[in-house]
Amino acid sequence: MTDQREWNIQLIQQIFSSDTAQVIINLDIHPREEESIHWKVNNTRKFSVKALYKSKIENLYRNDQTTRDWRAIWNLEVAPAVKNFLWKCAHEILPTNAKTASILHYIDSICKLCNYGEESMTHMFLNCPAATEVWQQMLDGNHGLFDHHTVFMDWFNDWFHNANISHNVCIYATTCWFIWKARCDLVFQNISPNAKNTTLSIQQHLCDHNKIHKLHFYALNTQGHIIENESHIATPETIFGIQQHKQSFGFLIKICTIQDPSTYQFFSALTITDFAGNYVDSRGHT
Secondary structure: OOOOOOOOHHHHHHHOOHHHHHHHHOOOOOOOOOOOOOOOOOOOOOOOHHHHHHHHHHHHOOOOOOOOOOHHHHOOOOOHHHHHHHHHHHOOOOOOHHHHHOOOOOOOOEOOOOOOOEOOHHHHHHHOHHHHHHHHHHHOOOOOOOOOOOOHHHHHHHOOOOOOOHHHHHHHHHHHHHHHHHHHHHHHHOOOOOHHHHHHHHHHHHHHHHHHHHHHHHHHHOOOOEEEOHHHOOOOOOHHHOOOOOOOOOEEEEEEEEEOOOOOOEEEEEEEEEOOOOEEEEEEEO
16 A cells, blocks of 8 residues: 555555455545454454464365264263263274374374284274273173174264164164273383273172262152152162172262251251171261
8 A cells, every 4th residue: 555545556456466465456445544454253353363263164164064962972871081081982083092193193002901903992992802801891791892893982872873773872872982991001000901800890890880860860850758769779789780790899879858847947867888788887968
């Protein structure tokens, strides 16, 4: 722009292509307004990396259609950590050695659990001997869920579309998560995997999570003044239809909440016993 606040047509034509130069030349100049740069992507008209990233992502996926019901994952009755794990599996971004090696070529793609196959999700969750031993102990040796031709993502997608296996999704999801945890313990803490210990941890986790879920459910849905949770807790032998090992560790926490109808004040009592039924401790709070 010249000192007379007119376009320097010659300079513009030297710098820009003919089409772009013509667009610039056709822009109106307001002699009484001070020039400033406006960023049109957001309402503040100021540049930010966040606004640029959001614009790029929206343009990239503008024509994409959702092919997965993500609510099916987030609504599963599993721990939040398991849901986050499943979300990574669904996006195929779980950092297995095979996935990492495809980005960083100096990474060894071999499975750390068996030192044989390439550590893809299919190998690690379905084919690795360390994983198959866990599945055999969890669902007996003749479960027939998959063979060496099964692709993990195909089986994973069946969880939410195949009515014959949908009732066991929580078991499958939690088992895969613990297999992944055992792998990470080996890689980062040099703890050797043990199928029996992993199986016991899975069963304990499923049992504990089911108790917590039922406590939460009945606390929200019971209409009476007295909320007694113990009678609604599933026993270890019936949880998810899996035959459980007898528990000889941990504590049983019994919670009772009573409301005074006249003052609407709550009193909560908590009693702790071991699994043999011996009294350990108790607490009360108004």
